[in-house]
Amino acid sequence: MLDQSTELQSSPAQNADVLVDVKDVSRSYGNIRAVKNLSFSIRKGEVLGFLGPNGAGKTTTMQIISGNLAADEGSVTIAGHDLLQQPKAAKAALGYLPEQPPLYRELTVNEYLDYCAALNRIARKQRKEARERAKESTGLLDVGGRLIANLSKGFQQRVALAQAIIHSPPVIILDEPTIGLDPIQIRETRGLIRELGKDHGVILSTHILPEVQASCDRVQIINNGSLVLNETIDGLAKHMRSLSLTVAFRRPPAPAQLEQLPGVTAVQSDGNQHLQVLHHPGSDPTEEIVRLATQHDWGLYEIQPLGVSLEELFVELTSEKSQT
Amino acid sequence: MIFTIAWRELKGLFLSPLAWAILAVVQVILAFLFLSHIEGYLLLQPQLAALRHAPGVTELVVGRLFASAAIVLLLVTPLLTMRLISEERRSRTLSLLFSAPLSMTEIILGKYLGIMVFLTVLLFLIALMPLSLLMVTSLDGGMVASGLVGLALLLAAFVAVGLFISTLTQYPGVAAISTFGVLLLFWLLDWSGKEDNLLAYLSLLNHYEPFLRGVFDSANAVYYLLFVVAFLVLSVRRLDADRLGG
Structure with a gap:
């Protein structure tokens, strides 16, 4: 079910596009192994959703990739530069929005962004342009002259986001970017992430599942420091394929009548008007049921495939692993 | 890149009232001490006139002013350095x-x-005080310069x-008091008794003191x-270890 190997073994031809390559990274805090032999990669034009329950190692991984934390073992390569051997070149290709926005509250938005532009070695002449571009894409144009301390949490979050993209780095790491935003801002931010995903590689760490479905191309679920799922959004649909139907009739037939249909493995009745129909993958009996229902006048008024939601998949993967 | 960070640090200082308060307080205290040194000098003047190799106004007033300035700044510097790294660590x-x-x-x-x-x-503001004496008397320029150096x-x-201690903690208060303690200890080391032991040398x-007497000994400059x-190397190492530690 969890086919990681195809994703992890990238052929040399694909390597040209690989922006972040994480190899066998481990990290311990004292006796606690926060991240164990983690390996994955991100290509250009890809938004990677990084999911996991609290304490699974998401933030630790983000910190390792962003150079805030050194890995005990393993290597991180960003845009072809090893993070330990050539830290400056690697970090120049990187924009990082940490979990807590790194803001100097005594500066105005413009001053702060200018400082960030300078830190990222943007030439003096281009700083203003870079700053305005970052402000525009994060919706900060109206607050440029205001003190960061006086901004609301949502605006502060956006300033931090602007900081991460000001030098338009190839790799953007976002640790829970939509925290504290209102629903409209969340939609805008997701739109921005999608936009960024077109020519950058984006890693998005979050525990908000719809966010992943809305803005990511690929999903990784981490639990207890190890990857338990690494799958494209399309591939994810396979995991979430429906294998059962809920059918409701005014005048329900005997379950045995439905069990005879091809592909159906079992039918359970809830004693009321609802029937639960389980079927084989690949043979969906919906059409057949509808046909029979009109033929025998069962009074069909509801038929619904029961999909596995990302949430259920998430719970299944993270709880099954933590038991072993 | 160094200047970018230095500039922001300086700007941050002047955006908070702390820098202004420090400038004002140091100036008031030193001005008062300066005046009292001058007064003391005026009282001593008749006796000094009788001596053959009497110490001049530079040594008696300016030297003593710089000696007091060192003590005042020992109290003030920890307040300036305490936030350098610790505050950044605290506010992430x-x-x-x-x-x-x-x-x-x-x-x-x-x-x-x-x-x-x-x-x-x-330092420039402090230097203005002895230089104001130039209006009424002549100073030993070399001695003033050596004192300033x-x-x-x-x-x-x-x-x-202060910078090193600020890298050790995330509490500015802890950094301030520890820096003060360490500086005071380094200050008092020569009280350990014998003149020529290692502690006194440190x-x-x-x-x-030699600088205040107008003696520029390169060994002393090299010591500093x-x-x-x-301490800067230790700070770099400590900051590097931040990524290794948890």
Whole structure:
């Protein structure tokens, strides 16, 4: 079910596009192994959703990739530069929005962004342009002259986001970017992430599942420091394929009548008007049921495939692993 | 890149009332001490006139002013350096520097330079006091200059200690009190009794006094430079270890 190997073994031809390559990274805090032999990669034009329950190692991984934390073992390569051997070149290709926005509250938005532009070695002449571009894409144009301390949490979050993209780095790491935003801002931010995903590689760490479905191309679920799922959004649909139907009739037939249909493995009745129909993958009996229902006048008024939601998949993967 | 960080540090200082308060307080206290030294000199003047090799006004007033300035600044420097790294660690802004294309050395030197520029301003204001005497008398220019160089080197050492201690903690208060303690200890080391033991040699005070007498001994200057370099290297190492530790 969890086919990681195809994703992890990238052929040399694909390597040209690989922006972040994480190899066998481990990290311990004292006796606690926060991240164990983690390996994955991100290509250009890809938004990677990084999911996991609290304490699974998401933030630790983000910190390792962003150079805030050194890995005990393993290597991180960003845009072809090893993070330990050539830290400056690697970090120049990187924009990082940490979990807590790194803001100097005594500066105005413009001053702060200018400082960030300078830190990222943007030439003096281009700083203003870079700053305005970052402000525009994060919706900060109206607050440029205001003190960061006086901004609301949502605006502060956006300033931090602007900081991460000001030098338009190839790799953007976002640790829970939509925290504290209102629903409209969340939609805008997701739109921005999608936009960024077109020519950058984006890693998005979050525990908000719809966010992943809305803005990511690929999903990784981490639990207890190890990857338990690494799958494209399309591939994810396979995991979430429906294998059962809920059918409701005014005048329900005997379950045995439905069990005879091809592909159906079992039918359970809830004693009321609802029937639960389980079927084989690949043979969906919906059409057949509808046909029979009109033929025998069962009074069909509801038929619904029961999909596995990302949430259920998430719970299944993270709880099954933590038991072993 | 170092200048970018230094500039922000300096700007941050002047955006908070702390820098202004420090400038004002130091100036008021030193002005008062300066006046009392002048008064003392005026009282002594008749007796000095009778001596053959009497110490001049530069040594009696300016030298004593710089000696007092050292004590006052020993109290003040920890307040300036306490926030350097600890505040950034506390408000999680350190990750901004860590994920930017900067080396740890650049971060440390930038921070160090920022505070040193501020202290140069302070030093300039202090220097104005003895220079005002030029209106009424002549001064031994070499002795004033050597005193200023000595004070600058001493401050450079103070800041290096403060910066290092600020990298150790995330509580500015802890950094301030520890820096103060360490500086005072280095100051008092020569009280350990015998004149020529190692502890006395390490004392910050022993290397400062010759400057006030107008003696520029390169060994003393080198002592301060080594002191600064040692603590800056320790700071860089400590910041680097931040990524290794948990």
